Amino acid sequence: MSVRWKDLRLTGWGRGPASAAQAARPERASAAAEALAAARGEGAALFARGAGRSYGDAAQLSGGRALLTARLDRILAFDAATARVECEAGVTFRALLDTFVPRGFVPPVSPGTAFVTVGGAIAADVHGKNHDRHGSFGDHVDWIDMLLADGRIVRTGPDAEPELFRATLGGMGLSGMILRAGFRLLPGSPALAVHARRIANLEEFFAAFAAARDSATYSVGWVDALARGRSLGRGIFETAEFAAGGAAAPARKPLPVPFDLPAFALSGPSVRAFNEIYWRRVPSAGREDVRALDAFFYPLDRLSDWHRLYGRRGFYQFQSVVPDGAALPAVRAMLETVASGGNASFLAVLKTLGSEGRGFLSFPMRGVTLALDIPRSAGADELMKKLERISCDAGGRIYLAKDAVMSPETFRATYPGLPAFEAALQRLDPAGRFATDQSRRLAIGGRAA
Amino acid sequence: MSDTWLILGASSAIARAFARVAAIRGADVLLAARDIDDAGATAVDIAIRTGRRAEVVAFDATDEAAHAALVERARAFAGEGTLNVFLAFGAMPEQSAIDADPMLVGPTIAANFTSAAVLLHRLAPVLEARGAGAVVALGSVAGDRGRLKNYVYGSAKAGLHAYLQGLRARLVRKGVHVVTLKPGFVDTAMTWGLPGMFLVASPETIAAAALDAATRKRDIVYAPGFWWGIMTIIRHIPERIFKKLNI
Numbered sequence: 001m002s003v004r005w006k007d008l009r010l011t012g013w014g015r016g017p018a019s020a021a022q023a024a025r026p027e028r029a030s031a032a033a034e035a036l037a038a039a040r041g042e043g044a045a046l047f048a049r050g051a052g053r054s055y056g057d058a059a060q061l062s063g064g065r066a067l068l069t070a071r072l073d074r075i076l077a078f079d080a081a082t083a084r085v086e087c088e089a090g091v092t093f094r095a096l097l098d099t100f101v102p103r104g105f106v107p108p109v110s111p112g113t114a115f116v117t118v119g120g121a122i123a124a125d126v127h128g129k130n131h132d133r134h135g136s137f138g139d140h141v142d143w144i145d146m147l148l149a150d151g152r153i154v155r156t157g158p159d160a161e162p163e164l165f166r167a168t169l170g171g172m173g174l175s176g177m178i179l180r181a182g183f184r185l186l187p188g189s190p191a192l193a194v195h196a197r198r199i200a201n202l203e204e205f206f207a208a209f210a211a212a213r214d215s216a217t218y219s220v221g222w223v224d225a226l227a228r229g230r231s232l233g234r235g236i237f238e239t240a241e242f243a244a245g246g247a248a249a250p251a252r253k254p255l256p257v258p259f260d261l262p263a264f265a266l267s268g269p270s271v272r273a274f275n276e277i278y279w280r281r282v283p284s285a286g287r288e289d290v291r292a293l294d295a296f297f298y299p300l301d302r303l304s305d306w307h308r309l310y311g312r313r314g315f316y317q318f319q320s321v322v323p324d325g326a327a328l329p330a331v332r333a334m335l336e337t338v339a340s341g342g343n344a345s346f347l348a349v350l351k352t353l354g355s356e357g358r359g360f361l362s363f364p365m366r367g368v369t370l371a372l373d374i375p376r377s378a379g380a381d382e383l384m385k386k387l388e389r390i391s392c393d394a395g396g397r398i399y400l401a402k403d404a405v406m407s408p409e410t411f412r413a414t415y416p417g418l419p420a421f422e423a424a425l426q427r428l429d430p431a432g433r434f435a436t437d438q439s440r441r442l443a444i445g446g447r448a449a
Numbered sequence: 450m451s452d453t454w455l456i457l458g459a460s461s462a463i464a465r466a467f468a469r470v471a472a473i474r475g476a477d478v479l480l481a482a483r484d485i486d487d488a489g490a491t492a493v494d495i496a497i498r499t500g501r502r503a504e505v506v507a508f509d510a511t512d513e514a515a516h517a518a519l520v521e522r523a524r525a526f527a528g529e530g531t532l533n534v535f536l537a538f539g540a541m542p543e544q545s546a547i548d549a550d551p552m553l554v555g556p557t558i559a560a561n562f563t564s565a566a567v568l569l570h571r572l573a574p575v576l577e578a579r580g581a582g583a584v585v586a587l588g589s590v591a592g593d594r595g596r597l598k599n600y601v602y603g604s605a606k607a608g609l610h611a612y613l614q615g616l617r618a619r620l621v622r623k624g625v626h627v628v629t630l631k632p633g634f635v636d637t638a639m640t641w642g643l644p645g646m647f648l649v650a651s652p653e654t655i656a657a658a659a660l661d662a663a664t665r666k667r668d669i670v671y672a673p674g675f676w677w678g679i680m681t682i683i684r685h686i687p688e689r690i691f692k693k694l695n696i
Binding site: 004006027075088 | 460462484490494497638641642
């Protein structure tokens with residue numbers, strides 16, 4: 001059967017400018033290979049797209065062909081003795097949780113939403129709140145089946161086609177289409193014992209992380225991005241461990257955000273009031289509670305389509321990691337820049353990362369990472385540029401899964417694995433079949449937009 | 450003793466969704482499909498997710514000589530449990546392709562009607578003898594009225610609708626219930642990228658409707674339900690007007 005394409009306008013989770021693409025939605029690997037061959041025959045560039053949860057332009061390409069993985073959603077093997085799972089690229093973390101948490105296993109690394117796919121988690125080499133302890137998702141991957149630009153399907157792993165493996169972990173889909181993968185789960189339970197305490201300012205936050213990062217399995221800081229002066233960087237610090245024998249929480253349907261919120265809903269005064277209340281809820285002495293796994297890992301998943309909170313114009317998410325030595329002044333400068341900019345950011349998330357990932361373009365390095373939502377109002381682009389500059393000057397780098405506006409110069413200066421990545425692409429995909437708006441913007445492989 | 454579903458044409462998106470939801474609700478599933486590697490992946494997925502028994506059997510609907518062996522396999526798989534049948538195979542070439550090649554008329558009718566009737570006729574005595582169970586067969590709103598854009602496929606489905614009415618009358622006497630499920634537009638590989646699609650339902654929606662219809666012993670069900678209203682209007686348009694409509 002000939003491949004049928006559907007016209008779609010695709011955008012990232014941050015709802016930036018959409019790109020028109022023709023999409024195929026294969027229901028099996030052979031159909032994906034047929035779609036790739038058809039696109040190649042027409043000389044079209046293509047890209048794979050999972051849940052569309054990267055924030056910027058990483059899963060879209062103007063005028064390109066999309067291979068959607070939504071229907072490649074089967075779990076192919078599970079061995080409880082070794083905790084090894086094999087699945088197709090479109091399996092979501094939600095499906096992994098529903099299937100394996102009742103048996104005492106959790107995904108080794110969880111990004112902030114369970115709607116992401118395994119393929120997306122590999123392509124972005126995602127990290128979670130346990131990076132110091134467990135690394136990024138790619139550290140738990142045994143092998144990946146790839147559909148390459150030349151139409152071959154190849155299994156790659158640390159010892160099989162290792163260059164392809166390193167180009168795929170964190171490679172943002174540019175090394176080929178991820179079809180299937182094998183990875184290891186970790187023991188876990190449906191509930192976590194969470195310790196939460198109020199943090200007065202940024203110095204206190206850094207001290208809290210320094211004390212916890214080698215002992216706590218999970219840690220995260222929620223920062224009030226509007227606080228200034230002596231309160232700059234105030235927030236709530238949470239650490240968590242799986243609770244033995246924790247009861248499963250009842251499944252709750254996500255609350256919809258039925259329409260795009262008007263701009264004033266997230267204006268400075270309303271967010272400031274919200275943040276104040278949120279902060280005061282937690283006693284300064286700290287408190288201990290048992291929380292359902294979902295509530296700890298995916299608090300925003302309770303609001304489906306929460307990106308609509310930012311209205312029709314959408315938002316940027318800025319996330320960078322800065323090496324430990326330079327982190328405190330850099331994070332302070334970022335928070336000061338945001339707090340004085342008037343672009344109300346709901347909240348910021350602070351985490352520590354443990355070590356480099358295995359991919360050429362893996363985001364993590366040992367340091368501190370800050371993530372902020374920036375509504376796309378007037379001045380947002382300028383603000384993003386300032387934050388990019390602070391990060392770059394401090395030796396940090398910006399997370400490609402969040403990026404929508406980074407300059408190719410900053411990218412090249414901050415991703416030391418880029419030359420090796422480009423060399424791999426030159427071998428795997430010399431014609432540059434796989435491309436995205438992001439790869440063109442960043443001029444990866446010398447192919448500018 | 451468990452419920453069992455024989456799923457005919459298990460590679461389609463609706464059948465995959467149906468197999469998953471049936472297993473989630475506690476049934477064992479036997480997946481009959483032409484591409485057994487693909488169906489095998491679906492079976493493993495279902496077994497891992499639900500803990501139910503999920504097996505695969507090679508099946509080509511138009512290979513009528515092989516139907517007897519398939520029925521035997523289904524009977525063995527069900528054992529003492531209830532045997533139910535979900536018939537989901539079919540094929541929808543574009544009308545323009547059929548117009549260009551009249552030799553496609555026969556295979557289209559065979560894939561959607563003849564082979565279904567032959568196989569159901571072979572299953573009927575087995576189901577009668579067991580005295581329980583349900584048959585859910587996928588008809589189509591396209592079978593409610595012959596349309597310019599889709600009338601060969603539609604006429605095959607219309608034939609299937611009539612066949613199922615008779616089968617329903619035959620099997621109800623022996624405690625076996627027959628559901629004619631008429632989906633509207635469903636978001637599958639068959640409709641992906643086709644122009645003129647609207648009110649498209651997910652395969653999961655159709656699968657849940659199919660299972661509910663079997664449980665509640667409904668006879669003819671539109672899925673989603675609003676298609677009953679749409680098709681009631683379409684069926685009542687006078688032919689002298691309808692023949693000029695571009696639908």
